[in-house]
Amino acid sequence: MRILYAEDYEGMSFNAAKVMASVIINKPDAVLGLATGSSPVGMYEDLADWYRKGIISFRQCRSVNLDEYVGLSPEHNMSYAYFMRENLFKNVDIDMKNVNIPSGLAEDGDAECARYDAVIDSLGGIDIQLLGIGNNGHIGFNEPADHFPLGTHRVTLTDSTIDANKRFFASRDDVPRFAYTMGIKPIMQAKKVLLVASGEGKAEILEKAFFGPVTPEVPASILQMAEDLVVCADRAALSVIMKKHPECVEK
Numbered sequence: 001m002r003i004l005y006a007e008d009y010e011g012m013s014f015n016a017a018k019v020m021a022s023v024i025i026n027k028p029d030a031v032l033g034l035a036t037g038s039s040p041v042g043m044y045e046d047l048a049d050w051y052r053k054g055i056i057s058f059r060q061c062r063s064v065n066l067d068e069y070v071g072l073s074p075e076h077n078m079s080y081a082y083f084m085r086e087n088l089f090k091n092v093d094i095d096m097k098n099v100n101i102p103s104g105l106a107e108d109g110d111a112e113c114a115r116y117d118a119v120i121d122s123l124g125g126i127d128i129q130l131l132g133i134g135n136n137g138h139i140g141f142n143e144p145a146d147h148f149p150l151g152t153h154r155v156t157l158t159d160s161t162i163d164a165n166k167r168f169f170a171s172r173d174d175v176p177r178f179a180y181t182m183g184i185k186p187i188m189q190a191k192k193v194l195l196v197a198s199g200e201g202k203a204e205i206l207e208k209a210f211f212g213p214v215t216p217e218v219p220a221s222i223l224q225m226a227e228d229l230v231v232c233a234d235r236a237a238l239s240v241i242m243k244k245h246p247e248c249v250e251k
């Protein structure tokens, strides 16, 4: 595991964008596992900027997103499909035929989960999986549980996740209660995992996830066993780790 320190959100975004860009440059048809949330927005901006400058191209890239809210159409402005279009896809040259996101409107949830796992398999796995981290340690929408769910599944969002995500919706009642999320297996099988975290609110959970016991109660803790994990975080998010394990942080 590498933990890359940055002073602030911009620095964290820049570090993360470099990791992602290097994968794309070395493998132009890379399979990118993509994530939503406020943490990767700056990284997506840097990548779009480098695309405009001709430094990188997404033309041959394939992508699989981590998750989607059940019940939201791709046109809904709170859907993750919409988020991805606005924050990355419309700003780069990715072929929308190569973009994959679970369908929030699927009528048969089990069939949708099986379809999504088959999509990931058909791509031959993920070259780089980008992740944020929830306040409760969730990755994608893999919420704290008594086991690590391996495949794509439908989750009931926890109260803490609904509270954390209500800032994006008109009211708490508008936050969907369910989501589809990629499971832990394709995340762990990814050749590289890149986790981004910013702000003091993530400081405790980052330390718990990467220096505490590996347990499904903290889903991100499984990443301690990932083959190639890079954590890009800013000073505020690293404040607890810097205190307890300063030797583990690369400045």
Ligand code: GLP
Residues within 6 Å of the ligand: 035, 036, 037, 038, 039, 040, 066, 067, 131, 132, 133, 134, 135, 139, 140, 141, 161, 165
């Ligand atoms: C959501 C997403 C996660 C994301 C998390 C953290 O719940 N499903 O994939 O990592 O929020 O979001 P943020 O980066 O806004 O803190």
